[in-house]
Amino acid sequence: MDEIQVPPYFICPISLEMMKDPVTISTGITYDRENIEKWIFLAKNNTCPVTKQFLTSIELTPNITLRRLIQSWCTLNASYGIERFPTPKPQVNKPQIIKLLKEAKSPEMQMKTLKTLRSMASENDANKRCMESAGTPEFLASIINISNEVPDEEGFTSTKEEALSILYQLKLSEHGLRSLIASGNNEFIESLTRVMQRGSYESRAYALMLMKDMFEASTPTPILGLKQEFFTQVVQVLRDEISQKATKASLQVLVQACPWGRNRVKAAEAGAIRVLVDLLLDSSEKRACELMLILLDQICQSAEGRVELLKHAGGLAIVSKKILRVSKAGSERAIKILHSISKFSATPSVVQEMLSLGVVAKLCLVLQVDCGSKAKDRAREILKLHGKAWRSSPCVPMNLKSSYPF
Structure with missing residues (x-):
């Protein structure tokens, strides 16, 4: 079977697929409706994909002449298994x-x-x-x-x-x-x-x-x-x-x-x-x-x-x-x-609670790992604020005490 050549003006510039519902945007370029809607509404673009011009309006005008040409071409090539697509439902206004x-x-x-x-x-x-x-x-x-x-x-x-x-x-x-x-x-x-x-x-x-x-x-x-x-x-x-x-x-x-x-x-x-x-x-x-x-x-x-x-x-x-x-x-x-x-x-009870819950040990661990300079600075400041109550406590594991900021 001979290869069917689709006329280039039947092709959507965005998807390189044949248009089924051609519409023209404010820059005068025609696209397939589904693809240009994705470009404008889903991807939130405000420019024409081809000319890169700013869209003065998002109104999509049906290109009825081109649609009829495409439908006629589909009918003429039906013997090659090409189906004629139905006329799209009119858009609301x-x-x-x-x-x-x-x-x-x-x-x-x-x-x-x-x-x-x-x-x-x-x-x-x-x-x-x-x-x-x-x-x-x-x-x-x-x-x-x-x-x-x-x-x-x-x-x-x-x-x-x-x-x-x-x-x-x-x-x-x-x-x-x-x-x-x-x-x-x-x-x-x-x-x-x-x-x-x-x-x-x-x-x-x-x-x-x-x-x-x-x-x-x-x-x-x-x-x-x-x-x-x-x-x-x-x-x-x-x-x-x-x-x-x-x-x-x-x-x-x-x-x-x-x-x-x-x-x-x-x-x-x-x-x-x-x-x-x-x-x-x-x-x-x-x-x-x-x-x-x-x-x-x-x-x-x-x-x-x-x-x-x-x-x-x-x-x-x-x-x-x-x-x-x-x-x-x-x-x-x-x-x-x-x-x-x-x-x-x-308060003294809060300071003691932080120690018994392992909060102090976790802060010492923060100083030993890569977790951002701001986090380390704040952890160091917390440990210094209450160093008198925490520094010598047996609740802080020995392997972390070397991190305690004296």
């Missing part, structure tokens, strides 16, 4: 979505609209971006913002949870995420807090994962105004261990919230320290352990956090145990936690 949102007035119509929106969002990333530009996030947020204090009509809760699921599925741009959290009174964050308090396990997870994305895109201002109830509910999700994704999202949300003193105190008062220590006792996954140690370090920079850590029977022990067992970053955070305790909360 902004006026179509705006009309759909305006019609969703009653609860019954809202649920019908939500099902249509979910179907649109599941088709491709171009639909998601079109939905975002047409005001879909604001529509979904308005459903979620309806207070749970009013009596629920039949299906009201499922409507709210459906809206939250779609909002997370949209994978909003940074601008879209910032718009959600931009409200001066943090209304949307409070709505998500209510979902965490009263929603299903799935909705609570979606609320946390969406909040993580919002915090990563946000300025500090709305995060500084977080209420105590927010921390209480995030810590409760951690305590309930809904799923690995929800746990990791909860940790990331708290890490984003706790560089500031007021939030550290609120996290401590919400019981975060006890939950984190309990989770660390059972966790071996590297990234999760790192996040827990980062968060413990942040909260222990407050007096309230240090008090809570020392209250937990396994607090000092598990922090010490994680040194040299997680990662270099994990070791640095664990030593930083012990440094905060040693410098600001080292």
Whole structure:
């Protein structure tokens, strides 16, 4: 059989495969829809792959003429086993979505609209971006913002949870995420807090994962105004261990919230320290352990956090145990936690407890291995701070005493 030659203008410049749904971008170059969507939306590129020019718009215009040429070529070469691909389903457009949102007035119509929106969002990333530009996030947020204090009509809760699921599925741009959290009174964050308090396990997870994305895109201002109830509910999700994704999202949300003193105190008062220590006792996954140690370090920079850590029977022990067992970053955070305790909360009983738990021996070991200069400096400072109580103790193994900084 003769080799079939595909005309070069039928080939997608990115994948070198034959186009099935050719679309033209703002630079005038035509690509296969699936491949250019991956380039723009998944890889988050804002340039044309061929010309390297900046994309003035992410709108993808169907190249109908080229698509028909390709389909005709497929038909002419059917005898060689080449199948003619079907005409792609028409893409949604902004006026179509705006009309759909305006019609969703009653609860019954809202649920019908939500099902249509979910179907649109599941088709491709171009639909998601079109939905975002047409005001879909604001529509979904308005459903979620309806207070749970009013009596629920039949299906009201499922409507709210459906809206939250779609909002997370949209994978909003940074601008879209910032718009959600931009409200001066943090209304949307409070709505998500209510979902965490009263929603299903799935909705609570979606609320946390969406909040993580919002915090990563946000300025500090709305995060500084977080209420105590927010921390209480995030810590409760951690305590309930809904799923690995929800746990990791909860940790990331708290890490984003706790560089500031007021939030550290609120996290401590919400019981975060006890939950984190309990989770660390059972966790071996590297990234999760790192996040827990980062968060413990942040909260222990407050007096309230240090008090809570020392209250937990396994607090000092598990922090010490994680040194040299997680990662270099994990070791640095664990030593930083012990440094905060040693410098600001080292009562005689705490100093003795650190000795009996093997914390002092672990710090001596740190000075003998390669674990970073900052970690070694902090370990050395801790040992010097309480050298009088620790240096001559039989609790420190003889092979490590040579490391003790005199």
